[in-house]
Amino acid sequence: MKYQKFEMDTYNIYTIKTNKFKNCHMEITFYDNAKKEELGLRNFLVDMLCHSSKQYPKRKEIVIKLEELYQSYFYGVSSKVGNMVMSNFIYDFLNPEFVNDEKFLQNTLKFPFEIIENPNVIGNSFDERTFKIIQKRILADIDSLKENPTNYAFRRALINMDENSITASSVLGTKEEVEAITPESLYAYYEKFYKNSLCNIYIIGDLDMEEVVKIISKNFHNNCLKNHRVETFVENKTRKKELMIQEPSSFCQSNLVLGFNLEKLTKSEMFTTLYFFDEVLCAGGLKSKIYNSLREENQLCYSVSSINSKYDNMYYVYVGLDKKNVPLAIKLIKKCVKDMAGGKISDEEMNMAKRQLLTSLDIVRDNQNSLINNYTFHTIVGTPLFDELKEGYKKITVKDLKTIGKKLKLNFIYELESSEEET
Numbered sequence: 001m002k003y004q005k006f007e008m009d010t011y012n013i014y015t016i017k018t019n020k021f022k023n024c025h026m027e028i029t030f031y032d033n034a035k036k037e038e039l040g041l042r043n044f045l046v047d048m049l050c051h052s053s054k055q056y057p058k059r060k061e062i063v064i065k066l067e068e069l070y071q072s073y074f075y076g077v078s079s080k081v082g083n084m085v086m087s088n089f090i091y092d093f094l095n096p097e098f099v100n101d102e103k104f105l106q107n108t109l110k111f112p113f114e115i116i117e118n119p120n121v122i123g124n125s126f127d128e129r130t131f132k133i134i135q136k137r138i139l140a141d142i143d144s145l146k147e148n149p150t151n152y153a154f155r156r157a158l159i160n161m162d163e164n165s166i167t168a169s170s171v172l173g174t175k176e177e178v179e180a181i182t183p184e185s186l187y188a189y190y191e192k193f194y195k196n197s198l199c200n201i202y203i204i205g206d207l208d209m210e211e212v213v214k215i216i217s218k219n220f221h222n223n224c225l226k227n228h229r230v231e232t233f234v235e236n237k238t239r240k241k242e243l244m245i246q247e248p249s250s251f252c253q254s255n256l257v258l259g260f261n262l263e264k265l266t267k268s269e270m271f272t273t274l275y276f277f278d279e280v281l282c283a284g285g286l287k288s289k290i291y292n293s294l295r296e297e298n299q300l301c302y303s304v305s306s307i308n309s310k311y312d313n314m315y316y317v318y319v320g321l322d323k324k325n326v327p328l329a330i331k332l333i334k335k336c337v338k339d340m341a342g343g344k345i346s347d348e349e350m351n352m353a354k355r356q357l358l359t360s361l362d363i364v365r366d367n368q369n370s371l372i373n374n375y376t377f378h379t380i381v382g383t384p385l386f387d388e389l390k391e392g393y394k395k396i397t398v399k400d401l402k403t404i405g406k407k408l409k410l411n412f413i414y415e416l417e418s419s420e421e422e423t
Contacts, residue, residue: 040173082311
């Protein structure tokens with residue numbers, strides 16, 4: 001695979017040339033510092049832009065156009081990564097080699113920029129019919145968060161941890177914020193978004209990348225110069241003693257979340273060692289310390305998982321279990337973390353984690369989306385590319401994991417209590 005960077009005046013194009021795939025994958029990424037009051041607007045805007053445009057005012061017309069482009073696929077996603085908000089316009093299309101049309105690449109690459117730069121606007125207002133469709137859908141998404149016990153427990157846990165932290169803010173925004181958005185305010189935000197967001201374009205495939213850059217530069221007219229700094233990492237407050245929160249629910253199973261601050265991790269620890277640590281502690285499935293302790297040895301829970309939220313400098317452990325088992329589960333999780341900090345890690349655990357991580361890397365290297373995601377964070381925040389990450393995993397020692405364990409500090413224990421005991 002050949003990685004290249006093309007520097008344009010107001011954005012960069014990053015390419016990966018490879019013949020491993022029949023399709024090509026492109027992501028147009030707008031990113032900036034996250035502002036709590038703008039998250040809902042940004043998410044709404046991305047949905048709005050992908051639904052219709054000036055040239056294709058109805059969703060049906062976009063679908064037809066994508067079919068004409070040999071079943072190309074286009075959609076948008078907004079996400080919050082630490083203190084950074086990202087809006088990705090994602091585009092999958094067929095390798096031109098398999099199409100008998102000399103203008104296919106030109107017409108295909110033109111499409112997403114036409115959508116982004118020419119929204120379905122009348123005057124200074126987005127089309128009201130489309131606006132109402134998107135608003136209704138987002139409000140339904142917000143309401144549905146309460147129906148998923150795992151997601152709802154995490155949301156409530158973070159709000160209780162520190163409601164003023166950007167970590168606790170949902171990229172969807174709140175119901176009140178979404179209801180307050182108007183077609184006019186959304187268009188005003190579109191102009192701000194387009195002018196102020198930093199932008200990179202990523203593309204992977206068996207393409208003449210010089211030609212790709214020429215086509216993109218001809219069709220993408222973002223001439224607004226931006227050079228401000230994006231502060232990706234969040235420093236969430238620590239506590240001398242962990243916060244204990246219990247909230248009632250109508251769910252038949254209790255949901256337990258333990259949140260740990262990650263204190264002063266080095267770049268290598270954050271991007272490499274922490275993943276190995278997580279694999280041994282919780283993410284390694286049946287062989288992980290927490291799963292083995294809670295489920296295999298004590299039959300305490302139904303599910304165990306973890307989230308490595310390194311950009312928020314946080315690490316979370318989630319457990320779904322009966323209410324009566326919560327106290328013992330907390331005790332055992334604390335013991336597992338203490339064992340990690342004390343270096344109580346067997347050769348078998350180390351070897352198993354290393355095999356699983358290296359196997360996972362081999363799998364994701366065969367996925368276009370994963371390769372682009374890795375390249376994106378490599379260019380923006382310095383995440384190692386997969387080859388470097390692979391070599392890093394091979395060098396991890398028990399001493400390295402012990403160091404990570406000592407840098408975990410328990411911030412909160414949150415329990416979303418079940419409505420009744422299960423029998």
